[in-house]
Amino acid sequence: MTVAKRPLGNSTIEVSEIGLGAWQFTDEGWGGPDENESARIVDEALALGVTFIDTAPGYAGGKSEAALGRALEGRRDQVVLCTKFGYWADEPANYSAGRIEESLTKSLARLRTDYVDVLLVHSPPFELMDGTTQPHYRELQRLKDAGMIRAYGVSGQADTSEEIRRIVETTGSQAIEIRFNALYQEPAQAFEAAAAAGVGLIVKVPLESGWLSGKYTADSRFEEGPRSRWTPEQIAERAALVDEFAALLPAGVSTTHGALRHILAQPQVSTVIPGTKSVQQLRENVAAHEGTLLPDTLAAIRKLGEGRPSLTW
Ligand SMILES: NC(=O)c1ccc[n+]([C@@H]2O[C@H](COP(=O)([O-])OP(=O)(O)OC[C@H]3O[C@@H](n4cnc5c(N)ncnc54)[C@H](OP(=O)(O)O)[C@@H]3O)[C@@H](O)[C@H]2O)c1
Numbered sequence: 001m002t003v004a005k006r007p008l009g010n011s012t013i014e015v016s017e018i019g020l021g022a023w024q025f026t027d028e029g030w031g032g033p034d035e036n037e038s039a040r041i042v043d044e045a046l047a048l049g050v051t052f053i054d055t056a057p058g059y060a061g062g063k064s065e066a067a068l069g070r071a072l073e074g075r076r077d078q079v080v081l082c083t084k085f086g087y088w089a090d091e092p093a094n095y096s097a098g099r100i101e102e103s104l105t106k107s108l109a110r111l112r113t114d115y116v117d118v119l120l121v122h123s124p125p126f127e128l129m130d131g132t133t134q135p136h137y138r139e140l141q142r143l144k145d146a147g148m149i150r151a152y153g154v155s156g157q158a159d160t161s162e163e164i165r166r167i168v169e170t171t172g173s174q175a176i177e178i179r180f181n182a183l184y185q186e187p188a189q190a191f192e193a194a195a196a197a198g199v200g201l202i203v204k205v206p207l208e209s210g211w212l213s214g215k216y217t218a219d220s221r222f223e224e225g226p227r228s229r230w231t232p233e234q235i236a237e238r239a240a241l242v243d244e245f246a247a248l249l250p251a252g253v254s255t256t257h258g259a260l261r262h263i264l265a266q267p268q269v270s271t272v273i274p275g276t277k278s279v280q281q282l283r284e285n286v287a288a289h290e291g292t293l294l295p296d297t298l299a300a301i302r303k304l305g306e307g308r309p310s311l312t313w
Contacts, residue, residue, distance in 0.1 A: 029225025
């Protein structure tokens with residue numbers, strides 16, 4: 001059974017409802033896959049019907065985009081590629097609107113293509129998420145009119161419903177990438193507003209950075225990479241929440257599948273993009289589409305999220 005497709009909001013783009021997060025590709029901090037394993041993940045993703053792939057210039061200093069470019073040589077047309085602007089491969093973050101085309105041109109070279117499907121402003125400060133005062137969205141529209149991109153939008157920073165509403169109301173975006181999962185549900189308050197405006201939702205961090213796979217405990221420690229920022233207290237908080245989450249699932253449903261099915265049950269979501277370090281993780285994540293959760297389970301998960309807007313990322 002191949003992965004189902006969903007529209008990316010009102011854009012003309014269709015995406016597989018389970019996509020592939022490629023932040024981990026060749027990234028040492030994540031202990032990510034090397035270039036050969038990354039290529040095998042891409043091969044398997046395409047074979048399973050995964051067509052949406054998310055990357056960024058800042059991932060592994062441009063090497064995630066470059067690995068994808070090599071892996072997709074000759075079959076670019078089989079995927080929907082999403083990359084970003086703001087964090088650069090080889091210099092500090094810079095969000096100058098006048099440099100969007102320069103950043104995109106470098107991404108195109110690394111990705112070995114002449115267009116990207118979706119270009120997102122990469123976790124900008126809140127004040128940049130305002131199309132009434134910032135020139136970025138006119139520039140993105142110009143690049144869209146020129147055929148260099150097919151859609152544009154923003155990837156959240158604090159990932160709140162307030163950010164979604166502001167992006168929807170002021171930027172003319174066609175897509176928003178947002179953190180949302182069973183342990184962090186606050187952004188769902190604005191999902192209807194995004195859907196009503198025809199803005200597609202791409203859900204990042206669906207496993208709460210690996211926690212919802214169920215393999216970590218209160219004693220887990222992360223020496224390197226993005227997860228090393230958590231204090232022991234934050235780790236203990238996550239471990240307790242994952243235990244609560246696991247108890248809500250029917251027998252035989254893994255926490256990974258429960259987490260991804262909960263996200264796919266939100267009709268406003270276009271695609272969910274688990275970050276993937278191996279072919280085995282990819283297969284397990286993709287298999288989530290073979291089942292659904294019952295309304296009672298979804299209601300119980302919603303309750304778990306209530307009153308928890310501030311689980312720090
Ligand atoms: N600002 C932004 O725009 C932004 C921010 C964050 C993420 N993203 C995008 O969203 C994607 C997903 O977010 P994320 O990677 O941060 O978080 P995530 O998808 O919640 O977690 C990914 C991690 O979970 C573990 N994992 C994945 N599948 C698994 C499986 N089946 N079984 C066990 N463990 C599994 C892997 O790490 P371990 O095996 O080491 O546990 C993997 O690195 C990223 O790849 C990136 O493309 C964008």
